[in-house]
Amino acid sequence: MPDNGPDRGSLLRHEGTDLFDISNEITPPRLPHQRHAYHRMNSQGVVDFAPDRSSKLSGSGVDYDENVGLGITPRAVSITRVPVGSRTTITSPPTPSKSFTPSTGARNSPMSPPTPGSSTQLLSPAPAWQRLDLGNNMLAGGSSSMEGMDEQDNLRNNDDNDNDKKNLLNGCPTSHDIHSSRASWLSISILMLSIYSTIFSGIWLMLAMIQPRYAIISSRGSLSPSTASTLFALLAKTIELSFVTVFVTFLGQVLSRRSFVKASRGVTIPELTMRTWVIQPGFMITHWQHIQHAGLTVLSAITLTAAVVAVFYTTASDALVSPHLKYGKWKSQEMWGLVEASYANQNYIMQNCQTPITTAIDDPTDAGDTCLAMEHAGQAYHNCLEYLDTWTQISKGGEGVSSEISERPSPVAMLFDNTTVTGSWVQTNTSNLTAAYEKYSRIINNVTMSMPHAGVFSAAHDAKNGILQPEDLAGVGEYSIRASVISPTINVLCVNMNSTELAPLVYTEWPNAITNNGDIPNQKIPWSGYEDDIQVQPGQTYLNKTVVDDIFEWGATYGRQPPVFPMLPIDRNSITNITVVNSDSIYLLIKSFSTVNYTVCQIRSFISPVCSTYYNVSGTGQGSLQSHCEDVHDPDAYDKSVQDAPVVSSSDWRSVGQEWALSLSFDSGISSANSSTARLLSQFICYYPPWGAVQLNPLLPSISEVLAVMAGNTLLLATMGSTYYHFWNYTATILDPGVYLNFNASLASQQYTSGPLQRWEGIFYIVLLLVFATNVFCLVYFFLRSGLVTDYTEPANLFAIAVNSPPSERLSGSCGAGPESGQLNVPFHVRQDEGSNHFFIKEGDETGGDFELRQKRRDRQSLKSMTSYSKLSSKRRSFL
Incomplete structure (x- = not known):
């Protein structure tokens, strides 16, 4: 090995020695840098050394003690400085443990501390896998005396290498099976x-x-x-x-x-x-x-x-x-609602009117009527103002809307102050003003309005249906209902007639009428008992015939009596008739300032089967109730649930309509009181316009539309707590307690989903x-x-x-900063030495005699871990 390293001997001199004075000293052999060797300690703390394999370097004055160990006890090598002319001896310190007694032939105790004057411990022998050629390497670059090592030393070193190979994996036998x-x-x-x-x-x-x-x-x-x-x-x-x-x-x-x-x-x-x-x-x-x-x-x-x-x-x-919180899909389900009365039951409506004035103590006879009159007036005026506000915006725009009733603003109402109600114009084919004029040569303002069933509101909040309300969902829940129930409907038919055509219907215009002079010049008023004079002529079933019998469906052909008004009202006033025998309608006679003709309006209610009721509740608790009518594709229409359901006229509604008309002062024209309500209504009367086109005014609502909106609240009251069907199967008109009736519905609710x-x-x-x-x-x-x-x-x-495990040559240089580039591609295997039952990591492409050695030892396998490894290592490679 070339002499490129530092002079190790020079680093081990005594203190005070001139490091540059080396003329009279023997240079110790140069050793490659070695890893500290370790001895494994047993459970008693005693160090177990490998057999002594000391070798003495002849002719060099260096004694080298080489022991193989795997564990945690360091074996340090010390070099003792001797005087010039003597040898430098490499020794190991004695052990401090009392449990260890060195053998008699040992040169030095491997764990003994350095004696005074000895050199400082610096190097330890390398592990077995690094010392396979240690004997030869130690001589490279040494003193001239080492170059004369004899053949016996070479043989000893070769034996040590073989020994190291055999003991390569003897350091860490596994305690448990893999x-x-x-x-x-x-x-x-x-x-x-x-x-x-x-x-x-x-x-x-x-x-x-x-x-x-x-x-x-x-x-x-x-x-x-x-x-x-x-x-x-x-x-x-x-x-x-x-x-x-x-x-x-x-x-x-x-x-x-x-x-x-x-x-x-x-x-x-x-x-x-x-x-x-x-x-x-x-x-x-x-x-x-x-x-x-x-x-x-x-x-x-x-x-x-x-x-x-x-x-x-x-x-x-x-x-x-x-x-x-998420809206679910529409699903069909059966809902239940509490029913306590028939449709438009006046007595039930009065009983449920909210007032602190009780019939039992404060007002035994008229507490309910008074409360109901206040509710009619309040709701009617509110609804009318909301409707007129929409028309105000249309009028300000100047363009107007269509004269087709279906395309004009929908009727509106309010329920419980938190639910907006929207009605629908139905039977629109009878509302064409132009077509009616062409047929009858007179102005006929006919509109029909359907409102939603107010009982759906109660059913939606009934615990029996289990619908989560907004307050159940932290105030943010929503849901929608499409109920297959009847829809209360009102028809308002207003016909313009001159005084001659109207004479058969006005008592003061009859030939034998008893009249008085009124406060207005040329005004005739009936006497106080005029009702007694209104009698059917002998041999007749119905009252006087008129030219409009077919329009209002009066007379024998239709089985309905015409109304009789006491007198003709003055301009901007109205008079009512709410007492026609066996009638389902109430009547209004009103005079407009814009025309010489009078207008007769008939208002009646019936039950429509061609609608469904939609109820939507927002996350804020505000709701909307609306009717959806005359849609052939509506699966929730009532006539889809009840086949061939008829239109049913309601005579009970007339009692509700009476209270409604009186509360709005529609009869104030009998005294020419100039009611503001009548004055406003008279300004919406349709007449023959100067431009000659007979149609609904695109900038103003008609009187029939306004009357229908004002009467819409009566339809909501008529359906509160009433039946969902077009028939009534009970003898009593008021049920106490009520009964639950089911109806078909579609529900889409916002629930936690x-x-x-x-x-x-x-x-x-x-x-x-x-x-x-x-x-x-x-x-x-x-x-x-x-x-x-x-x-x-x-x-x-x-x-x-x-x-x-032995170090990897291909990972050389990676011990500091880690592997990089090609070193990341080095494959490794886990191997086992069968003799010692030691597991270690080995480079995948490394070859040698270890595999052959394991093959020779296969007959000595006895440990369970060895058997497990043999099974695992002989498997075929996996696709993973």
Whole structure:
């Protein structure tokens, strides 16, 4: 070996010696830098040394004591400085342990402390695998006396090399088998974790796909929203942790088993770090070169996928599985509502009018009527103002709206001050003003309006139907109902007539009428008992005929009596008739200032089967109730649930209409009181316009439209607590207690539901699917294996076998900053010395006599670990 190193002997001189004065000294042999050798201590703390293999370098004055050891006790080599002309002797310090007694022939105690004056301990002998040619190397670069080493020393050194080879792996016999059976705690725990992760990741995937609705999650329910969110997050985290644990174990098993197989390509350093990809995903960024060197293998692809899905699993769970308030799909269901009265039952409506004035104490006879009159007036005026406000905006725009009734503003109302009600214009084919004028040569303003069934509101809030209200969902819940129930409908028919045509219907215009002079010049008013004079002529069934009998459906043909008004009102005034015998209608006679004609309006109600009621509740608690009518494609229309349901006229509504008309002072024209209500209505009367087009005014509502809107509240009161059917099957008109009646409905509610809120969140289905598939794959893998082997990818196991393994030549220079470039591609195998039962890591491409030596020792295998290794190392290479 060339003399390139420093003079080691010069570093070991006595203190005070001139380091440059070497003329009279013998130069000790130069030694290559060696690792400290270690002796293994037994359980009693006694150091167990290898057999003494001292060799004395002849002719050099150097005694070299060489002992092989694997363990933790350092063997230091000391060089004693002697006077000039004498030899320099290399000795080992004696042991401080009282349990060790050196043999009689020992040159020096290996653990004895240095004597005073001796040199400082500096070098220790190299391990066995580094000292195969130590005897020859020690002589290189030594003094001239060492160059004359005799043949006997060479032979001794060669014997030592052979000895070192044989004892290469004798340092760390394993205490336990490298294989653990299925019954071991480790195998059982990993299998249980794998089963748990597989089952729950499958459940999580199923919940995301099925998207169940959790009715139990509510602010008032058994499971609050915050608790449910925490519970789902906790379960998702346990799935993620168990998945990572199971996959890392699977990865360690694959790599460890591959390292045992002699026919395999072994494992590389990047493959050993694959577990870190999953546990610490940022490692893939800081050590990206490991991914490059891992190669495009099946195992690396699976590991990369597992690392990515493990990172995003909790996010995917929060997006697809954790309960969120979400609208569900429309579903058909049967709903129930409490019914206590028939449709438009006046007595029931008065009983339920909210007033502190009671009939029992304060006002026994008229408390209900008074309360109901106030409610009629308040709601009618409110609805009218809301409707006129819409028309105000139209009028300001200047363009107006269509003259087709179906395209004009819808009627509006209010229910319980928190529910906006929207009606529908129906039977629009009879509302064409132009067509009616062409047929009858007069202005006929005919509109029909359907309102939603107010009883649906009560049914939606009834606990029997189990619909979560906004207050049950922290004030943010929403739902929608499409109820297949009847719809209360009102028809307002207003016809313009001149005074001559109107005479048969006005008492003061009859030939034999008893009249008085009114306060208005030329005004005739009836006497106080004029009602007694209104009698059917002998031999007649109906009152006087008129030219409009076919329009109003009066007379024998239709079986309906016409009204009789006491007098003709003055301009901007109105008079009512609410007492027609066996009639279903109330009547209004009104005079407009814009025309010489009078207008007669008939108002009556019936039940429509061609509508459904929509009820929507927003998250703020505000609701909307609307009617949806005459839609042939509406599956929730009442006539779709009850085939051939007829239109049923309601005579009971007339009693409700009477109170409504009186509360609005529609009869004030009898005294020419100039009611503001009548004045406003008279300004909406349709007449023949100067431009000649007979149609609804595009900038103003008609009188029939306004009257229908003002009467809309009567329809809501008529359906509160009333039947949902077009018939009444009970003898009593008021039921106490009430009965629950069912009806068909479609419901779409906002409940806590699994599933994505946005369409783009569907990409997380891939994460849930891959986690479940990977869990299934790992579970099958563990079931197919008879147990687990030692996982050498775990840092503790890897460190233990690495410190007890020979160094790798191909990793030279990596002990400081770690491996780089091509060193990452070096393959390694886990090998076993059968004689000593020692396991170590060996470069995959290293060859030598070790394999042949193990083959010769195969007949001496007796330990269980040796048998396990033999089975594992003889396996065929796996596709992983």
